[in-house]
Amino acid sequence: MFENIFKRKINNEEKKSTPTNVGEFYNTQTDNFLKVYGEIIQAFRTNNVEDYLNYTASNARIAPGMKLIDAGCGVCGPAIHFAKSVSNLHIEACTISSVQAQMSKDRIQANGLNDRIHVREADYHRLNELYPNTEFDRVYFLESFGHSDNKAKLIDAVWDVLKPGGMLYIKDLFRRESDNAWEQLKIDQICEQINKAYCYHIADLTEIISILRRKGYILHFIKVPEIERSVFENLTISNDFQNLFNIGKIDSWDEYVFPIDFYEILAEKPVQHSMEDVHLYFMNKK
Amino acid sequence: MDVKLAIRKLSNITRAGDWRFSFVPFIMGCVYLWFYWFQLPFTGSTLLLLTFSLITTFGFAALGYFINEFFDQELDAKAGKINRMSLLNPAQRLGLLVCILFATFLPWVYLPFNEVSLLLICLEIALFLVYSLPFIRLKEKPFLSSFIDASYAYVVPLVLSFYTYSLYAGKSPFSLFFDFFISAVFFIGFRNITIHHINDVFKDIKAGVVTLPQILGPAKTNVLIYTLIVLEIIAFSLSCVCISIEFPYVFVWCFLYFVLLIYSIYNLNFRFDRYFCVNPARHLTDKAYQIWFPIFLLVLLVTEDWRWVFVFIVHFFVLVPFSFFKNTYIVLRLKVRPILSVTINYSIYYTMKLFGVDLKKENKSLLEFFMRGKK
Numbered sequence: 001m002f003e004n005i006f007k008r009k010i011n012n013e014e015k016k017s018t019p020t021n022v023g024e025f026y027n028t029q030t031d032n033f034l035k036v037y038g039e040i041i042q043a044f045r046t047n048n049v050e051d052y053l054n055y056t057a058s059n060a061r062i063a064p065g066m067k068l069i070d071a072g073c074g075v076c077g078p079a080i081h082f083a084k085s086v087s088n089l090h091i092e093a094c095t096i097s098s099v100q101a102q103m104s105k106d107r108i109q110a111n112g113l114n115d116r117i118h119v120r121e122a123d124y125h126r127l128n129e130l131y132p133n134t135e136f137d138r139v140y141f142l143e144s145f146g147h148s149d150n151k152a153k154l155i156d157a158v159w160d161v162l163k164p165g166g167m168l169y170i171k172d173l174f175r176r177e178s179d180n181a182w183e184q185l186k187i188d189q190i191c192e193q194i195n196k197a198y199c200y201h202i203a204d205l206t207e208i209i210s211i212l213r214r215k216g217y218i219l220h221f222i223k224v225p226e227i228e229r230s231v232f233e234n235l236t237i238s239n240d241f242q243n244l245f246n247i248g249k250i251d252s253w254d255e256y257v258f259p260i261d262f263y264e265i266l267a268e269k270p271v272q273h274s275m276e277d278v279h280l281y282f283m284n285k286k
Numbered sequence: 287m288d289v290k291l292a293i294r295k296l297s298n299i300t301r302a303g304d305w306r307f308s309f310v311p312f313i314m315g316c317v318y319l320w321f322y323w324f325q326l327p328f329t330g331s332t333l334l335l336l337t338f339s340l341i342t343t344f345g346f347a348a349l350g351y352f353i354n355e356f357f358d359q360e361l362d363a364k365a366g367k368i369n370r371m372s373l374l375n376p377a378q379r380l381g382l383l384v385c386i387l388f389a390t391f392l393p394w395v396y397l398p399f400n401e402v403s404l405l406l407i408c409l410e411i412a413l414f415l416v417y418s419l420p421f422i423r424l425k426e427k428p429f430l431s432s433f434i435d436a437s438y439a440y441v442v443p444l445v446l447s448f449y450t451y452s453l454y455a456g457k458s459p460f461s462l463f464f465d466f467f468i469s470a471v472f473f474i475g476f477r478n479i480t481i482h483h484i485n486d487v488f489k490d491i492k493a494g495v496v497t498l499p500q501i502l503g504p505a506k507t508n509v510l511i512y513t514l515i516v517l518e519i520i521a522f523s524l525s526c527v528c529i530s531i532e533f534p535y536v537f538v539w540c541f542l543y544f545v546l547l548i549y550s551i552y553n554l555n556f557r558f559d560r561y562f563c564v565n566p567a568r569h570l571t572d573k574a575y576q577i578w579f580p581i582f583l584l585v586l587l588v589t590e591d592w593r594w595v596f597v598f599i600v601h602f603f604v605l606v607p608f609s610f611f612k613n614t615y616i617v618l619r620l621k622v623r624p625i626l627s628v629t630i631n632y633s634i635y636y637t638m639k640l641f642g643v644d645l646k647k648e649n650k651s652l653l654e655f656f657m658r659g660k661k
Contacts, residue, residue, distance in 0.1 A: 182487045182504060183488070192561075257488075
């Protein structure tokens, strides 16, 4: 009897961002995402989303002939765009959602990119078990990194599959920091609400940088996406999505504290083998 | 002039939404308690006493907000807060003040009072003034402002009403129950002003006003609110037990109070975590005082004299928020109904088992079981 009464509470408690939950979330929500976002399921974007994808390709330093992994590929909107706009790319796309994997396959087929993009339904924490090691030039996460409930493990897995000199590109939202304790509390509270609503684990930038550096990555840049304000979409679509489907809906903008910052990170798995080499690298004496 | 619109405007200007469903119903609950405590009969004169109590309660609450808003105009503008007083022209302000003063003081032509009552009324107004007046402005002094707010919003009105009813009844106001009760009310008031300060923390920072939560920070404010809740529950329970000794029916309220607390702990997903002071759980006990406490006392009074039903109806319409009815309906439908359904189903199942029929095994409802022969 009491099982039913307490079911709602238990469900709320347990709705954490485990890979299974993320998969279930996208299996049920992908249609809704597609209705509002279109094929590019990213909140931070430009009015013409293709401009933003071109910007991403440029900042991730994607070049012809590269082998890439799109980790958390959605319905392969970005992967298809990159494959069409950069020649000879080979993209391995990975999603935890069976619905997204199937949709991706259909889209890849429809675009005639079967030989360029290969999609699979899998947990991206296991990239190093799914793909050959030291094979890839780029592994990129476009607002998918935050779904990870074990970011250190994920960064380790990316390290294994990257070639020496290969790069990890992350574009995501990160928890904002404030010097006022009350504002920080509010930020953390809203982040928790977002995490619950989207099966997310909004990352702490400092922590991620620390994990990357401890692993041995060389940080090329950490910066806010540099797009002109006139072409910025202002997160309108993401707000529309929240309102339409009541997911993480903001009930009142009065006293609302913006809880996140968007950042791009580009980190390289160094070619150098010894610490001396790494130091020399930083001194530009390669 | 449209009366409905005028009332809405008046209630908006006096910020009635802030007090109509919070401390006014609680104070009225206390008034009903005094009726019960002093065993006052339901007569024309006690009804007048009650009506004037309600009017003066509204008056004091509105006066407090009027004074506060009046002297806050400059700071509110700085903080980007909407100050209702700034929306009125001087003539409207004067008219409003006159109405409020009438509502506050005119009932005292009928209500019994003596020097002590006058002293309490003066204390109440003095607290309003020292809290808001620009050259004193104790509202900007952390700790002290919280003490003053808890005093003028809860403690002084409570003592004044108790004293007034004791004068009317001609009985001594002193009792152990009242000591506990007044402590509980102080803790409730202190908690609520702290919550108010938390809600306004960003506006206050913007306006340069330092309040207690800003000094304590979230972690210590959490502990403060948690402690206040524990203290108010202890004090309130002890006061109820004290009344129960003299009036055993009040013991039902003690039981109901604990049931409400347990329900709120479940319903508000009560957790003492770092977000406690900004979560609805900080209002854990408020519904018990603001809605159920007056309702319970009115039910008690109805059992003594059925004519209290009329007061009950008026109280429901004036001092119970619509959301309460909506939430009660949802709770009854979603939570009570399944419990009832399970209780009834199991009763049927085991009753039938006594007669050697296992409805589960037969995969039949009771109705299907009895209808089986007819098919």
